[in-house]
Amino acid sequence: MAGNINIKRLGFLLWGIRYDNVIFFTGFPVLGILFSLSDFSPRIWLKPIILAALQGLFYAQLFAFNDWGDALTDPSEPASRKLHALKHPELVSGAQVVLFCIILSVVSIAGIFYFSRLSGLLMIGAWIVSLFYSHPRLSLKKFPGLAEFAHLAFAGFPFLACWNIFSPLSGEAFILAVFFGVVLATGNIANQIEHFDEELGLGHRTSTIFIGKRPAYKLSIWMYFLSACALFGLAMRGLVYGWLKWPSLFLMVAWPAYALVSRKWDMVKEIKKFRLLIRVVYLLFSIILIAELFRHKP
DSSP states (O other): OHHHHHHHHTTHHHHSOOHHHHHHHHHHHHHHHHHHOSOOOGGGOHHHHHHHHHHHHHHHHHHHHHHHHHHHHOTTHHHHOSSOTTSOTTTSOHHHHHHHHHHHHHHHHHHHHHHOHHHHHHHHHHHHHHHHHHOTTTOGGGSTTHHHHHHHHHHHHHHHHHHHHHSOOOHHHHHHHHHHHHHHHHHHHHHHHHTHHHHHHTTOOOHHHHHOHHHHHHHHHHHHHHHHHHHHHHHHTTSSOGGGHHHHHHHHHHHHHHHHHGGGSOTTTTHHHHHHHHHHHHHHHHHHHHHHHHHHOO
């Protein structure tokens, strides 16, 4: 009987971890690795693969801990989600989810500390922000702008942590960390639009609740476009890699084109499609960026 329960608990690996989000978020520190490597020869890939795995563990616990906090705030949420750390509390309790998060945090941050003390400190900073973001008593979701700051840290700190392991941190590293942080923070606005009614009912005061769904939707498009323009301008002035003008130019064309095509659509009501589009656009952006990276490094 106990053996059957333990087998069922292993199902947590299927329904308790948001793999799509973990993979998407892990892309930010992976880009930090790719930017900072001196070359892409096969002999150097073991350390980057280990670091990517450690970052994946960090993001897995980040989402599981967020699920734990959301379930305490809204007990009905786990049942409404396809993937949720507390979807089956009869098998895996809240305390066990927290223990799981602690173990993954320790393994991830200790592993990164092994490679660099500064990088480990950056990851501790990201972990502290995640604690304030997800814990129901501290939740940054209750205040306009703070959730966006948290997502800026969730992309920027791991990006810098991985960059620092292979190259000294530079102005260019911080500029790119902010750019990717803005991309993730803007995506969180779209998430807030999708969950507007639930968060309003829970008493959250997110940026979207503060300014309204439609203005938040327009703001997100402008933020995506203006961040691309800023990256393009910095590339043209030589403050970041000059070849970054090509992937940023793709974004500068993609977002106005989307705004033009979607004028007759009510994308606020179809916000899931908009969120999917965001991921497709930045997947294509990343492909262009990585192709340029491989073209310009030995």
